[in-house]
Every structure is written in structure tokens, then in C-alpha cells.
Amino acid sequence: MKILVTGGAGYIGSFMTRRLLDGDHSVVVVDSLDRGHRDVIDGRAAFEEGNLLDNDFLKKVFEKYQFDGIIHFAGFIAMGESMQRPDLYFSNNTFATMNLLEEARLAGVKKIIFSSTAGVYGTPSKVPINEDHPKNPENPYGESKLMIERMLAWYQRIHGVSFVALRYFNAAGASLDGRFGERHTPEESHIIPNVMKAALSGSSFKLFGSDYDTPDGTCVRDYIHVLDLVEAHILALERLISKKGGFYYNVGTGKGFSNKEVAQMIKKVSNVDFSIDMVGRRPGDTDSLIAATDKIRKELGFEPKHSDLETIVRSALLFYKTRSL
Secondary structure, three states: OEEEEEOOOOHHHHHHHHHHHHOOOEEEEEEOOOOOOHHHOOOOOEEEEOOOOOHHHHHHHHHHOOOOEEEEOOOOOOHHHHHHOHHHHHHHHHHHHHHHHHHHHHHOOOEEEEEEEHHHOOOOOOOOEOOOOOOOOOOHHHHHHHHHHHHHHHHHHHHOOEEEEEEEOEEEOOOOOOOOOOOOOOOOOOHHHHHHHHHHHOOOEEEEOOOOOOOOOOOEEOEEEHHHHHHHHHHHHHHHHHOOOEEEEEEOOOOOEEHHHHHHHHHHHHOOOOOEEEEOOOOOOOOEEOEOOHHHHHHHOOOOOOOOHHHHHHHHHHHHOOOOO
């Protein structure tokens, strides 16, 4: 199949591109490089540099290539930033996706896999969270993703588009050989890269919030290794090949770790006893986000292979040891 991968110069998108190419698919990467990195784009893929907000650019891409499906990663992902600049998130995430859906419709592309988020749920009323849980985002990032899910549902109903919305919990880790990993610009907001920076530089780490309703007072999250995450997309693509409709799946492990537990694992794996400074809460964070994974396991046969916390941390450490953070 010929697959359009938007955001293919980003963390998850670049892993997805390599996985598709290794599976003998043809890939076209579209990325503005605003926050992506050209050097992570696999040389076997075609690359078109441009922004999804540019209708003329998108039109030219769809005229140049005949796509069998789209895997849509492009978007901003920092919850804290979205609380400061909601305009960026509704523009770059929601409006840009509206352009993509329209050009896909005009080109007759009816298979779309969307990179959604557990942030659509907000503070859960019960944990683990299943896909039918009420959707109450608590930041513009989560809201922008939920709006896209709703647009996809209408495009499915009106135009016959088939889609899978994968609600990621916390993507983490690096390739097992340490060659590829997580790099976000302009600022890294995820805990594992930031704790790694403290461990490898000998500096202290600022941990946001110690008064959450969790066993140790710090946020609890469900971590999924990026290699397992891209396999979920392969399974989602197989679902769209065999069955039409709109599908929603959590992508996690069903087990959560607190921020303190993550920091302790990094201390163990790195063998560095760095200091942790407790500071105030970060706006938009919720207490616990843990996936109910029964649906994706049953319907897609998804089984994470690399998502134990130690494997995630060891792979990330191997990556960060080879470059500056």
C-alpha cells in the first residue's frame, strides 16, 4: 500500500515510517519541519515539506500521489503549552486536520488512522479507563484531538470514510539499538527525557506536583513503548483493510507508574543518584491515566512486547547517552 504519513519527521511518525517500509509498504512523509527533524526521515520514503494549513500544498501532494491510506501524526502535543497558547492547538491540530480530511475526500482516500490521545478523557471517574468513558478534556491539546475524533465520525457517516482513532497513553522509549529516540522541539515536556537529562548531566530534576490523589502524591501514567505503539498502527491498518467503519482504541498496557517510580527506575538503570526538586503542579495535568486495554487486545490482537518500564528506560538511556539533551 502507498501510505501518507503526516508528521513523519517527528518521534512516533519516524518510527512508523520505518516500520511501514520494513513491511514493504510505500511511504510519503509530509512534515513542515517546524518541530520535526529531517535527519530522522528514512531515505526510502518520499518527503514533501509543507504545512497542512496550506491548502495549495496539500492539493499538490494529493495530485502527485495516489494514496491507499493516511496515518495522521502531525500536531502539537504539549499540554502545558496548550494552556498558554490554545490558538496554536486549535489551528495546528484541528484546523489543519480539517484541510487534510477535505483533500483526502476529494482524492477518494477513505482509510485514515488518527493519532489521538488519552487526554480526551480528562480526569477519569474510574481507572482503568475504557473507550466509552465520558470525554471531558482539561486542556486545549486534549480538546483539539477530541474535535478531530468528532470530525472523523461525521466524515465516516456522511462520506463513508473508515478510520481508527488510537488514543495513546504515554509513548516512551527508543529503538533497542539506541539509534532512534525521542526529541521534541522547542522544549521537551515529557518526563523520561527530562529525568534522563538530570541523570546524564548531574543536575537536579523538577517534579511537578506532589499532592495528586495517587499513592505517592505524584501523577500516575500508563507508558507504552514506541515500538509497541507503531505495531498498534499496523494492526489498525489491517482492521481498515478488512472492515469499514469508525473504531476507537486505547493504546497502553493497563498498568500505571507514578512520576516518582519513573525517576527511581531511571536512577536504577543509569546508576546515578540525582536530586529531585518538588515544585507546584503543571496546569492541565490529571491524577491518573491508565488504559483499559481489553478492546484492542480482543479486536486487534494487540500485545505489547517492549513496554515494561525497565525496557523503556534502558532503551531511552542508550539513545540519550549518544547525544546531548
